[in-house]
Amino acid sequence: MKKDKYKQQFAEATAQAFRNVYPEIYAKVGDGDNAFSTEFIYNSLETPKDRSMGRFAFPVFRQAGLLKDKPPAIAAKVADETTRILKSHEGDQLISCSKAVGGFLNGQVNPEILAGETLRKVIGSSNQYGNSDIGKGKAYLVEYSSPNIAKPFGVMHLRSTVLGNSLRRIFRKLGYDVVGINYPGDWGTQFGKMIVAYEKWGDEKTLEGNAVQNLLALYVRYHQEVEQNPSLDDEARLAFRRLEEGNPDALRLWETFKKISHAEFDRVYGLLGVEFDWVYGESELNERMEPLIERLETAGLTSISQGALVVELGDDQLPPLLLRKGDGATLYATRDLAGMVYRWERHQDFHESLYVVNSAQSDHFKQCFKTMALLEEAEGVPLDERMSSRLKHVGFGMIRFGGKSMSTRGGNIVLLEDVISEASRLVREKIKEKNSDLAGIDQVAHEVGLGAVIFAQLSVRRQRDVDFDWDKVLNFLGASGPYLQYTHARLRSLLRKSGLEISSDVDYRLLVADEENRVIELIADFPQIVTDVAEQHEPYYIANYLLRLAEAFNSVYQRKDDEGNIQKIISDQADLTAVRIALVRAVQVVINEGLYLLGLEAPEEM
Ligand code: ARG
Numbered sequence: 001m002k003k004d005k006y007k008q009q010f011a012e013a014t015a016q017a018f019r020n021v022y023p024e025i026y027a028k029v030g031d032g033d034n035a036f037s038t039e040f041i042y043n044s045l046e047t048p049k050d051r052s053m054g055r056f057a058f059p060v061f062r063q064a065g066l067l068k069d070k071p072p073a074i075a076a077k078v079a080d081e082t083t084r085i086l087k088s089h090e091g092d093q094l095i096s097c098s099k100a101v102g103g104f105l106n107g108q109v110n111p112e113i114l115a116g117e118t119l120r121k122v123i124g125s126s127n128q129y130g131n132s133d134i135g136k137g138k139a140y141l142v143e144y145s146s147p148n149i150a151k152p153f154g155v156m157h158l159r160s161t162v163l164g165n166s167l168r169r170i171f172r173k174l175g176y177d178v179v180g181i182n183y184p185g186d187w188g189t190q191f192g193k194m195i196v197a198y199e200k201w202g203d204e205k206t207l208e209g210n211a212v213q214n215l216l217a218l219y220v221r222y223h224q225e226v227e228q229n230p231s232l233d234d235e236a237r238l239a240f241r242r243l244e245e246g247n248p249d250a251l252r253l254w255e256t257f258k259k260i261s262h263a264e265f266d267r268v269y270g271l272l273g274v275e276f277d278w279v280y281g282e283s284e285l286n287e288r289m290e291p292l293i294e295r296l297e298t299a300g301l302t303s304i305s306q307g308a309l310v311v312e313l314g315d316d317q318l319p320p321l322l323l324r325k326g327d328g329a330t331l332y333a334t335r336d337l338a339g340m341v342y343r344w345e346r347h348q349d350f351h352e353s354l355y356v357v358n359s360a361q362s363d364h365f366k367q368c369f370k371t372m373a374l375l376e377e378a379e380g381v382p383l384d385e386r387m388s389s390r391l392k393h394v395g396f397g398m399i400r401f402g403g404k405s406m407s408t409r410g411g412n413i414v415l416l417e418d419v420i421s422e423a424s425r426l427v428r429e430k431i432k433e434k435n436s437d438l439a440g441i442d443q444v445a446h447e448v449g450l451g452a453v454i455f456a457q458l459s460v461r462r463q464r465d466v467d468f469d470w471d472k473v474l475n476f477l478g479a480s481g482p483y484l485q486y487t488h489a490r491l492r493s494l495l496r497k498s499g500l501e502i503s504s505d506v507d508y509r510l511l512v513a514d515e516e517n518r519v520i521e522l523i524a525d526f527p528q529i530v531t532d533v534a535e536q537h538e539p540y541y542i543a544n545y546l547l548r549l550a551e552a553f554n555s556v557y558q559r560k561d562d563e564g565n566i567q568k569i570i571s572d573q574a575d576l577t578a579v580r581i582a583l584v585r586a587v588q589v590v591i592n593e594g595l596y597l598l599g600l601e602a603p604e605e606m
Pocket residue numbers: 143146147148183184185336355357
C-alpha cells in the first residue's frame with residue numbers, strides 16, 4: 001500500500017520526539033521495530049471521533065508501561081516536542097502541530113496544504129478521483145440478483161441486485177477485473193409444481209399477455225390447493241422427474257417459462273440500470289454435478305444416510321450437506337458446489353468470489369464452503385492455492401413494507417416495478433411544486449424515484465433489515481437518495497450560475513472557515529472510504545459518507561458572518577468566489593461519483 005504522506009510525516013516527527021524526550025528508553029527497546037518506531041506509530045494511527053480534535057490520533061497507552069509514566073503526561077511532553085520538530089521541518093509542513101488530548105497525540109494537518117492538494121487532485125481527475133490499481137490483474141467475482149424463473153422479480157431480489165451492482169462498480173474503481181454474475185434459479189422441484197399447475201389450470205392464454213402475472217397466479221394457486229390436496233406434491237415430483245429425463249413436453253414448457261421470465265428480468269435490469277458480465281442458470285450445471293460428486297467420493301468424503309448421499313462436515317453447528325436424495329434427485333447445494341468449480345475453471349485464481357444472497361441462506365453457504373474446503377484439503381491443494389478460502393457469502397437482511405416481509409408463496413408480494421413507478425410518481429409531484437417547468441421532468445422523476453428505492457437499500461448496514469417507509473425514502477431534506485441528488489443538482493446550478501471556468505489554480509489560503517475545512521477533510525477521505533467499502537463489502541459506508549459530506553457542505557452554504565449575513569459562494573470578491581467555486585466543484589464531483597458507485601443517477605437539475 002502506498003503510504004499516506006500526512007500520516008508519514010506525523011509518525012516520523014512523533015517517533016523522533018519520543019527519542020528526544022526519552023533517550024534512555026532506546027537502551028531497553030533497541031532501534032528496530034518497537035512501540036516507538038515510525039512504522040509502529042504509522043500503523044497505530046486512529047481517526048478521532050470528533051474531527052476538530054485533529055486528523056489522526058496516536059494512543060500512547062502501550063508506551064506508558066515501558067516509560068513508567070502516565071499516558072496524559074507522556075502525551076503532553078511528546079506533543080510539545082513533536083510540534084517543535086514539525087515547525088522546524090524543511091520542505092512542506094503538512095502537519096501543523098501535535099496536541100495532547102488525554103492519552104492521545106492528535107496530529108493537525110495544515111489546512112491550506114490539504115485544501116490545495118485535495119482540490120487540485122479532485123478537479124484534475126474528476127470522476128477518476130479515488131481510483132486505484134490495487135486490483136490490477138486480479139479477477140473478482142460477484143454474484144448478485146439471481147432471481148427465480150417463473151416467479152416475479154419481487155423486492156427480495158432487489159436488495160441483492162442493488163448491493164451487487166454497487167460492489168461491482170466499486171471493485172472496478174479499484175482496478176479489479178470484475179465479473180458480475182447472475183445465476184437465476186431455473187431448475188429444481190418448483191418447476192415440477194409449475195408444470196402440474198399449468199397442466200391443471202393453465203392454457204395457451206396463460207403464456208400470453210401479462211404472462212408473468214399469470215404464472216404467479218398459478219404458483220399461488222398451487223400452494224393454496226396443496227394444503228387441501230397433498231398428493232399434488234407427488235405429481236410435482238413426477239413432473240420434475242420428467243423434466244430431468246428430458247421429456248419434450250416438459251422441456252418445452254420449461255423453456256417457455258424461462259423465456260417469459262428472462263424478458264421480464266431484462267426489462268427490470270434496464271429500468272434499474274444494472275448490468276452483468278456472465279449470466280447462467282442453475283440448469284447449466286446439470287452435467288457438472290456428477291463429476292463433482294465423483295471427486296467427493298474419491299476423496300472419501302461421502303456417506304449414505306437414510307438412503308441419501310451426504311457429506312458429513314465434522315461441525316456440530318452444521319448439518320451434513322445433502323448431495324443426492326434417495327430418489328436420485330440432486331439439490332440446490334449440489335448445483336452450488338458444481339458452480340464453484342465452474343467459476344474457478346473460468347476464472348482461475350480469482351481474488352475472491354462473492355455470493356450476495358440474503359442472510360437466510362447463510363447455513364447453506366457455510367455448508368457448501370466447508371465441503372469445498374474439505375475437498376481441497378483431502379486432495380492436498382496447497383493452502384495458498386485453495387479456492388475455498390476465497391469464497392464469501394455477503395449476506396443481508398430483509399426488506400419490510402409497513403412491517404411485513406415478503407413471500408411469493410402467499411401471493412403477498414410487492415412488485416418491484418410497482419414500487420419504482422410509485423416512487424417516480426411521488427417524486428414528480430414534488431418536483432412540480434418547486435420547479436414546474438423543469439425540462440425532461442419524467443426522466444428526472446424516474447431517476448430520482450429509482451434513487452430513493454436504491455438508496456433505501458444501501459443506507460443501512462447490509463445485515464440490518466430495511467423498513468421501507470415512503471415518507472422517509474422520498475424526503476428531499478432527510479437522509480435519502482433524493483436529498484443527495486437534490487444537493488448535487490444545487491451544486492450544479494451554483495457552478496452554472498457562477499459562469500466561471502473551473503480552475504484549481506486559486507488562493508487556498510482564503511478557505512479559512514472551520515466548515516470549509518471540514519468539507520475538505522471529508523473530500524480527502526473519499527479514496528479511503530472506497531477502499532474500506534471494498535474490504536467490508538459494505539456500500540453503506542459510501543451512503544453514509546455522502547450524507548455527511550452533503551450535510552457538511554450545506555453548513556458551508558448556510559454559514560453566516562459576524563454580522564449575521566449569509567456568506568455567499570458567489571460574491572463580488574473574485575478571488576474568494578474562485579476558491580469557493582473550486583470547493584463546490586470538488587464536492588459536486590465526489591457526490592456524483594459516490595452516487596454512481598451506489599448505482600444512482602445524478603441529475604443536473606431538479
Ligand atoms: N435463486 C436463489 C433464490 O432466489 C438465489 C441463488 C443464490 N445464489 C447461489 N449461488 N445459491 O433463493
